[in-house]
Amino acid sequence: MKAPAAKPRRIDTHHHYYPPRYLEESSRHHDGTVSYAPEWSPALSLEDMRKGGVETSILSISAPGVWFGDSAAARLQARECNDYGAQMVRDYPGRFGLFASLPLPDIEGALREIEYSFDVLKADGVVMMTNVDDKWLGDPLFAPVFDELNRREAVVYTHPTVATCCRNLLPGVPGSMIEFGTDTTRTIASLLFSGTASHCPNVRFLFSHAGGTMPYITERFTRLALRKDLAAKLPKGVMHELKRFFYDTAQAAHPMALNSLRELVAVSQILFGTDYPYRTARDTAKGLSRCGFSARDLQAINRGNALRLFPGFKA
Numbered sequence: 001m002k003a004p005a006a007k008p009r010r011i012d013t014h015h016h017y018y019p020p021r022y023l024e025e026s027s028r029h030h031d032g033t034v035s036y037a038p039e040w041s042p043a044l045s046l047e048d049m050r051k052g053g054v055e056t057s058i059l060s061i062s063a064p065g066v067w068f069g070d071s072a073a074a075r076l077q078a079r080e081c082n083d084y085g086a087q088m089v090r091d092y093p094g095r096f097g098l099f100a101s102l103p104l105p106d107i108e109g110a111l112r113e114i115e116y117s118f119d120v121l122k123a124d125g126v127v128m129m130t131n132v133d134d135k136w137l138g139d140p141l142f143a144p145v146f147d148e149l150n151r152r153e154a155v156v157y158t159h160p161t162v163a164t165c166c167r168n169l170l171p172g173v174p175g176s177m178i179e180f181g182t183d184t185t186r187t188i189a190s191l192l193f194s195g196t197a198s199h200c201p202n203v204r205f206l207f208s209h210a211g212g213t214m215p216y217i218t219e220r221f222t223r224l225a226l227r228k229d230l231a232a233k234l235p236k237g238v239m240h241e242l243k244r245f246f247y248d249t250a251q252a253a254h255p256m257a258l259n260s261l262r263e264l265v266a267v268s269q270i271l272f273g274t275d276y277p278y279r280t281a282r283d284t285a286k287g288l289s290r291c292g293f294s295a296r297d298l299q300a301i302n303r304g305n306a307l308r309l310f311p312g313f314k315a
Contacts, residue, residue, distance in 0.1 A: 008053040008299075011306035011313060012281060013157065014208060014250040014273025015045065015057035019084040022061065025077060029068045038277040042088055045276065046095065052274070052281020055303075056313050058097035059085045060127040063161035063176070066101050067132055074103035078113050086121040097310060099127035099157045102145070105135060110145050118152060124310055125155030125206075130187035134164050137187045138194030150200035155309055157206040160184045184212030188245075189221065195233030197241045204309055205245045206271065210252035215260040218242065246309070248273030249301065253287030267297045271306050 018040040049057055066077040078101045085098040100117035102110040117123040126149065128137060135141055137158065149156055160183040162175035169175075184207055191197045191205070207214075214221070225231055225238040234241065243265050250273035252258060261270065274284045288298060307314055 008285070008302045009055040010053050010272050010281065010285070010302040011310070012049070012052075012054045012057040012274050012276065013206060013271045013306055014159075014248045015054075015059060015276045016040070016062040016278075017042075017045065017059040017085060017088065019081055022066070022077060022081050022084075025068070025073075026064060029064065040277050042092070046092070048274075048276055048281050049095070052283075052285055053302075054274075054281045056095060056097060057276070058099055058124055058157075058310070059088060060099040060157060060159060061101045062159055063129060063180075065127075065129040065132065065159075065161060066103055067105065067129075069133075071103065071106040071109060074106055075109045075113070077101075078103040078109075079116070082113070082117055082121055082123070086123070094313075094315070097124040097313065099123065099125045099155075102126055102128065104128065104132045104145070105141060107141065107144055111148055114145070114148055114152070114154075118154070124312075125157055125204075127157045127159055129161045130158050130183040131161060131163055136190035138190030138192070138196045140194070143196070146196055146200045146203065150202045153202040153204075155204045155206060157208075158184065158187060159208050160187075160212065181209055181212035184208060185214045185217070188212070188214050188242075192221065192238055192241055193224065193230050193233060198234055198236065206309075207245060207247050208273070208275075209248070209250055210257045210261045210270075211245075211247045211264075214242075215257075215264050218264060243269070245269065246271055246305075249284060249288060250275035251279060253284045253291070255291050258288075258291045267293070267300055268305055268308075270301050271309075272302050 018038060045057060061081050067074045082100045089096045089098055100123040102113050104110050160180035162179040163183060166179045167175050221238050225234055246269050247261060248271045274281045
């Protein structure tokens, strides 16, 4: 008699949560970044996880993040979101982790929130939008933040948002559809060619949506890196950095995206991510099953690769 298949015990690294006060505030500042306000609750998250074989989901705030033009308000919003997420972690042991939000571009506030999030809340990493106030993550403004995250050997999960230049370009088409992939690519380029990525080798970067458009235009990255002024900022080469980054499967669990990503990085760098509540765990798992991965590779994507970044989830 054949033994029943083991439960996948997936770890979802791209799972959003919406504290009521944050949802109210972000809706008030709605800028066309996302197409609709989601219906969300802890119970709905848990139900989707049950249906999709997800054991643990790492919570993160999605676009537009916590910055709406005021530093004091951003500090308050980040703290409230992080406290809410940490309470979910405590309320549902083993079911949730937390990527803490930072009140960027307020550097002093961000450094304080890093200290609080890691030392008090025991967060699993931080979430950063791909750009904040039209500054991408390799901008010199953010150097003190990355220096501290490098010291802490932190996981930095990035989520795309829409730059001011590219909002509402096509009538009826939300910016998230095209610009999310593009802005992820912009911030990867910013981190590489500013030297931030090579300067912070202990930061584990996790990029949404299979790296956006970057896998398709990698040749442009490698060609640009031949410039002497830029090559000096990438002493181990651009491909070394791209191959050490991590990438999730959210909105990319299909052969068109993942076949390209697999040509660039090892399966060890791909993590299961759903983009809940915008996509479901079950849909993502079904999509991955059609991408030609071996059972061993699927086990790594579903869980094993995440455990290298978050060994505390093994228990």
